[in-house]
Amino acid sequence: METPDARQYEALSVESAAVVRRESAWQRVKRNWSVRIGGAVLVVLLLVALIAPFLGTVDPTLFDAASRDLLPGQAGEITTLEGETVKHSFLMGSDSFGRDIYSRVVYGTRVSLIVGVATALLALAFGIVLGLSAGYLRWLDGILMRVMDGIMAIPAILIAISLVAMWKGSLLTVVIAIAIPEIPRVTRLVRSLVLTIREEPYVEAALSLGTPTWKIMFSHILPNTVAPLVVQGTYICAAGILTEAILSFLGVGLPPDIPTWGNVMAEGRAQFNEYPHNIFFPGIFLAATVLAVNILGDGLRDTLDPKMAKRV
Amino acid sequence: MSAVLEVRDLAIALPAGSDRSHAVSRVSFTVTSGEIVCLVGESGSGKSVIAQGIMGLLPKGLPVTAGTILLEGENITHAPPERLRALRAARMSMVFQEPMTALNPVMTCGEQIEEVLREHAALGPAERRAKILAILREVSLPDPERIVAAYPHQLSGGQRQRIMIAMALVLEPALLIADEPTTALDVTTQAQILRLIADLQSRHGTGVLFITHDFGVVAEIAHRVAVLRLGELVELGTKQDVLTRPQHAYTRMLIGSVPSLRPRTRQADANAPVVLSTHGLGKTYRDRSWFGKRRDVRAADDVTLEIRRGQTLGIVGESGSGKSTVARCVVRLIDPTEGDIRLSGQDIARLGAAALRPLRRKVQIVFQDPYRSLNPRRTVEEAVIEGPLNYGVPRREALERARRLMELVRMDPAVLARYPHQFSGGQRQRICIARALAMEPELLIADEAVSALDVSVQAQVLELLEEIRERLSLAMLFITHDLRVAAQICDQVAVMSQGRVVEYGPAASVFGAPRHEYTRALFDAAPGRGFEFAAA
Numbered sequence: 001m002e003t004p005d006a007r008q009y010e011a012l013s014v015e016s017a018a019v020v021r022r023e024s025a026w027q028r029v030k031r032n033w034s035v036r037i038g039g040a041v042l043v044v045l046l047l048v049a050l051i052a053p054f055l056g057t058v059d060p061t062l063f064d065a066a067s068r069d070l071l072p073g074q075a076g077e078i079t080t081l082e083g084e085t086v087k088h089s090f091l092m093g094s095d096s097f098g099r100d101i102y103s104r105v106v107y108g109t110r111v112s113l114i115v116g117v118a119t120a121l122l123a124l125a126f127g128i129v130l131g132l133s134a135g136y137l138r139w140l141d142g143i144l145m146r147v148m149d150g151i152m153a154i155p156a157i158l159i160a161i162s163l164v165a166m167w168k169g170s171l172l173t174v175v176i177a178i179a180i181p182e183i184p185r186v187t188r189l190v191r192s193l194v195l196t197i198r199e200e201p202y203v204e205a206a207l208s209l210g211t212p213t214w215k216i217m218f219s220h221i222l223p224n225t226v227a228p229l230v231v232q233g234t235y236i237c238a239a240g241i242l243t244e245a246i247l248s249f250l251g252v253g254l255p256p257d258i259p260t261w262g263n264v265m266a267e268g269r270a271q272f273n274e275y276p277h278n279i280f281f282p283g284i285f286l287a288a289t290v291l292a293v294n295i296l297g298d299g300l301r302d303t304l305d306p307k308m309a310k311r312v
Numbered sequence: 313m314s315a316v317l318e319v320r321d322l323a324i325a326l327p328a329g330s331d332r333s334h335a336v337s338r339v340s341f342t343v344t345s346g347e348i349v350c351l352v353g354e355s356g357s358g359k360s361v362i363a364q365g366i367m368g369l370l371p372k373g374l375p376v377t378a379g380t381i382l383l384e385g386e387n388i389t390h391a392p393p394e395r396l397r398a399l400r401a402a403r404m405s406m407v408f409q410e411p412m413t414a415l416n417p418v419m420t421c422g423e424q425i426e427e428v429l430r431e432h433a434a435l436g437p438a439e440r441r442a443k444i445l446a447i448l449r450e451v452s453l454p455d456p457e458r459i460v461a462a463y464p465h466q467l468s469g470g471q472r473q474r475i476m477i478a479m480a481l482v483l484e485p486a487l488l489i490a491d492e493p494t495t496a497l498d499v500t501t502q503a504q505i506l507r508l509i510a511d512l513q514s515r516h517g518t519g520v521l522f523i524t525h526d527f528g529v530v531a532e533i534a535h536r537v538a539v540l541r542l543g544e545l546v547e548l549g550t551k552q553d554v555l556t557r558p559q560h561a562y563t564r565m566l567i568g569s570v571p572s573l574r575p576r577t578r579q580a581d582a583n584a585p586v587v588l589s590t591h592g593l594g595k596t597y598r599d600r601s602w603f604g605k606r607r608d609v610r611a612a613d614d615v616t617l618e619i620r621r622g623q624t625l626g627i628v629g630e631s632g633s634g635k636s637t638v639a640r641c642v643v644r645l646i647d648p649t650e651g652d653i654r655l656s657g658q659d660i661a662r663l664g665a666a667a668l669r670p671l672r673r674k675v676q677i678v679f680q681d682p683y684r685s686l687n688p689r690r691t692v693e694e695a696v697i698e699g700p701l702n703y704g705v706p707r708r709e710a711l712e713r714a715r716r717l718m719e720l721v722r723m724d725p726a727v728l729a730r731y732p733h734q735f736s737g738g739q740r741q742r743i744c745i746a747r748a749l750a751m752e753p754e755l756l757i758a759d760e761a762v763s764a765l766d767v768s769v770q771a772q773v774l775e776l777l778e779e780i781r782e783r784l785s786l787a788m789l790f791i792t793h794d795l796r797v798a799a800q801i802c803d804q805v806a807v808m809s810q811g812r813v814v815e816y817g818p819a820a821s822v823f824g825a826p827r828h829e830y831t832r833a834l835f836d837a838a839p840g841r842g843f844e845f846a847a848a
Binding site: 200201202203204205206207208209210211212215219220223224226 | 643645669672673675676677679680681684685686687688689690698699702703744747751
């Protein structure tokens with residue numbers, strides 16, 4: 001067999017001299033400092049949530065009347081479920097029931113991360129389905145988007161409060177209640193992306209290749225909405241964590257015995273003047289988490305959003 | 313004649329990690345007053361970077377690392393921003409490619425010219441107005457009083473470019489830099505703008521640095537020509553020398569790639585079977601609103617065409633002439649409102665989606681923009697086998713076909729695993745052609761398929777299309793605004809204007825003896841007609 005004719009690939013080699021080797025999106029994401037910092041903080045928080053029992057914590061629901069209102073760093077004692085009394089050092093002090101704030105804040109990380117990620121996923125899932133339908137099926141567009149406008153007209157917190165009030169306060173209800181007001185925003189985003197992408201020549205090419213509509217939607221249009229959706233997802237995640245804390249703080253979120261940052265802060269509210277640490281520590285964790293998620297989102301937007309990429 | 317601009321050993325660095333270390337290196341040339349120097353090169357040759365360097369508009373990542381730029385004897389290479397601001401518009405000014413984005417959409421044209429005057433000249437309001445009206449008259453804008461109060465969107469592309477030129481020349485600068493000023497314009501408008509620039513330049517003795525990729529334009533307007541390749545100046549000389557006796561191999565290759573306006577003479581078989589014919593094809597866009605008048609736009613009107621097996625029909629026309637509408641109707645990406653489209657005898661104009669599906673295979677299309685024609689998230693392989701898989705070809709067979717096609721379009725089959733962003737425009741266009749051919753179509757439509765490509769790449773892709781048409785006896789519908797391209801590839805030519813076919817016949821007779829007034833105007837406007845370029 002003869003080797004491929006050199007001339008045959010000549011065109012390729014002549015042109016490849018001019019090809020600008022562009023990095024893949026993932027390489028750009030990895031090099032971005034916002035992504036690195038935000039991501040690192042979140043990884044630490046995730047670890048904290050996972051290994052919470054091994055971080056010198058006690059069961060966050062335990063209390064001891066003898067250890068009420070301790071200041072950060074003070075030693076005291078706590079009664080276990082078995083009725084034993086053990087010595088315990090209260091790293092972040094204790095609240096007015098004598099519960100260990102450090103343990104409650106560390107365990108609260110679990111709730112916050114779960115709520116943030118779950119609301120983002122739920123809102124994205126519904127938003128994608130509704131947005132794709134509205135963008136691709138023109139007859140559905142008008143009705144669907146007016147409903148979405150209607151939801152957007154009601155303040156998000158108000159919807160969440162009413163939904164939690166209607167059902168019982170549980171993790172699932174809280175997640176659903178926070179996700180619903182976010183759905184219209186995702187729907188709008190997906191719809192506008194679909195409307196732009198469906199005009200792209202590669203979609204028209206797929207049409208002339210006889211690709212059925214559902215396949216065009218899922219294999220040509222949807223994958224190209226991923227980047228902006230990931231960015232939007234981080235913002236929903238941050239908003240979800242905040243809203244959960246607000247709901248707990250207002251007493252309409254998870255039951256007060258469940259350790260969440262909002263619950264810890266709500267508990268400390270009455271004694272804020274004498275014992276500011278009750279609110280300070282969960283507040284710091286909340287702020288750090290939301291900030292990390294938002295920084296990560298900004299970094300992702302800078303690297304993934306083609307409109308931003310052009311400026312580099 | 314004094315040198316208005318002198319560039320000596322200019323080097324401009326690219327950011328680390330680029331495909332080469334310098335955007336421009338060791339570039340030297342001069343522009344004397346009353347002279348037009350054309351800077352030609354393909355995309356990425358650094359021609360626009362030189363213009364930005366002279367104007368002091370380089371982005372932060374591209375510093376001048378060596379050399380000097382002298383404007384009327386003054387070294388402005390590292391001049392402070394205040395000095396450059398004072399010089400811009402007053403002593404040197406620039407006209408950009410896209411007049412719509414270069415003008416501020418929320419200011420009237422008069423206000424934008426007045427702003428230049430207010431910044432640089434001590435004139436009273438009445439004097440300013442008089443000067444604005446005078447310059448608008450000079451750039452041959454009709455009814456200057458009305459134009460002064462008009463916003464950019466109320467003007468045509470050509471008129472907007474005249475406003476840009478008026479703005480650039482109102483202070484009579486010594487140097488005018490025109491960066492592809494006619495690339496976004498139709499050919500007849502382009503001819504007018506080129507004439508205007510040449511006119512004003514000789515009247516005011518301005519030195520002009522004219523940046524272009526189009527050798528037709530060079531032949532039309534240049535006194536001297538500088539050829540750039542990958543940031544280096546490979547040839548500099550008078551127009552006559554460079555275009556007819558190019559010294560450097562690269563220049564010879566570029567000029568050899570410029571298609572000739574003389575139509576090729578190939579005997580087309582008049583008895584070959586008709587693959588596609590349209591009769592009275594029309595598309596009317598209807599602007600319906602609840603209140604107010606109904607507005608009809610006839611994008612295509614009474615288009616009757618015929619394409620035979622193994623032959624190429626070209627549709628030429630300016631933007632808005634309806635040529636792409638016809639192509640999109642034929643592929644049924646849009647639904648025609650009148651007439652019929654017969655594909656191998658069967659009318660497909662009004663078929664529903666289900667009935668159309670088996671016929672879609674027979675007509676395939678290659679689009680203009682190679683960067684948007686391929687889904688960035690799917691590999692080349694997925695793109696090429698998508699069509700065959702849709703029609704039930706087994707995966708293994710589709711893959712085998714894809715590999716054969718990659719060889720047919722002169723690409724290494726190993727590239728099938730890669731994503732589109734790793735390829736240049738020309739390579740992507742080859743992939744799009746392979747994707748279309750994977751369907752084994754009877755008719756291939758090329759909708760401005762080579763318009764976005766550099767001239768040398770364009771020549772390669774045209775050659776490829778020609779070879780494929782011959783080898784597979786394809787019928788081809790070739791949509792283009794470029795008369796040179798049409799002359800080289802078409803057997804039959806239809807000239808469209810405002811939705812209608814104004815002239816239709818064999819390429820040789822349409823190009824040789826155009827009958828319709830519009831066709832003649834179009835051919836007259838083709839830049840560089842009548843100029844004999846060096847043979848390849």
